[in-house]
Amino acid sequence: MRPHPIVLLVLTTVLATPACQRGTAAPAASAPATAPAGQAATDPLAAQGEYLVRIAGCNDCHTPGYAERGGDVPTSEWLVGSPLGHLGPWGTSYPTNLRLSIGALGEEEWLAYTANLHTRPLMPDFALRQMRERDRRAIYRFVRSLGQAGEPAPKALPPGVAPPPPYLQLVLPEAAAATRDQAPVR
Numbered sequence: 438m439r440p441h442p443i444v445l446l447v448l449t450t451v452l453a454t455p456a457c458q459r460g461t462a463a464p465a466a467s468a469p470a471t472a473p474a475g476q477a478a479t480d481p482l483a484a485q486g487e488y489l490v491r492i493a494g495c496n497d498c499h500t501p502g503y504a505e506r507g508g509d510v511p512t513s514e515w516l517v518g519s520p521l522g523h524l525g526p527w528g529t530s531y532p533t534n535l536r537l538s539i540g541a542l543g544e545e546e547w548l549a550y551t552a553n554l555h556t557r558p559l560m561p562d563f564a565l566r567q568m569r570e571r572d573r574r575a576i577y578r579f580v581r582s583l584g585q586a587g588e589p590a591p592k593a594l595p596p597g598v599a600p601p602p603p604y605l606q607l608v609l610p611e612a613a614a615a616t617r618d619q620a621p622v623r
């Protein structure tokens with residue numbers, strides 16, 4: 438009996454997919470990404486930080502491909518920053534490499550920095566400012582446990598400068614856009 442054409446098609450697709458991407462072809466079947474053995478495994482606060490990063494959406498923007506891969510990204514690839522620009526009246530912002538940002542700060546410095554963080558959109562800086570100190574400390578411990586990795590994200594572009602793709606664009610109604618344009622860029 439000859440194999441069914443669909444079976445052949447699936448086989449060809451699997452074989453044509455590099456091993457590094459194959460796990461992402463069937464997220465439902467693959468096990469959820471787990472942290473490498475490190476501080477997160479031993480420090481309960483760091484483990485809490487991993488949970489917070491996962492559910493507070495930090496990966497949605499700061500981890501490349503996180504949404505596309507349905508969240509099935511190993512922690513070793515988390516928070517390395519993204520080349521996906523966020524374009525709006527503020528110019529273009531890029532989710533930064535938090536592995537490098539946090540790697541460069543002491544724990545107390547991170548707490549002071551995030552308690553008063555003001556950034557461009559789409560970063561929800563208001564959420565971080567209101568996050569309990571213990572939770573911000575937990576995020577710090579977890580990200581430190583991952584170590585520094587990756588390159589700095591592209592630098593933000595000022596309003597009026599067209600970013601290269603890929604980027605997301607926020608288009609406001611004209612009146613609202615005019616009002617926003619007058620607001621100082623933070």
Ligand code: HEC
Pocket residue numbers: 490493494495496497498499523530531532533534535538551554555556557558559560561565576593
């Ligand atoms: C909707 C997208 C989005 C989400 C969700 C998000 N960020 Fe950001 N983040 C950004 C962008 C874009 C920037 C760059 C802002 C700028 O250029 O001013 C940024 C900047 C930052 C900065 C300041 C720059 C730096 O590296 O020191 C920190 C700290 C930060 N994010 C932490 C977090 C944490 C922690 C979370 C999860 C609780 C998070 N972000 C969730 C998009 C996001």
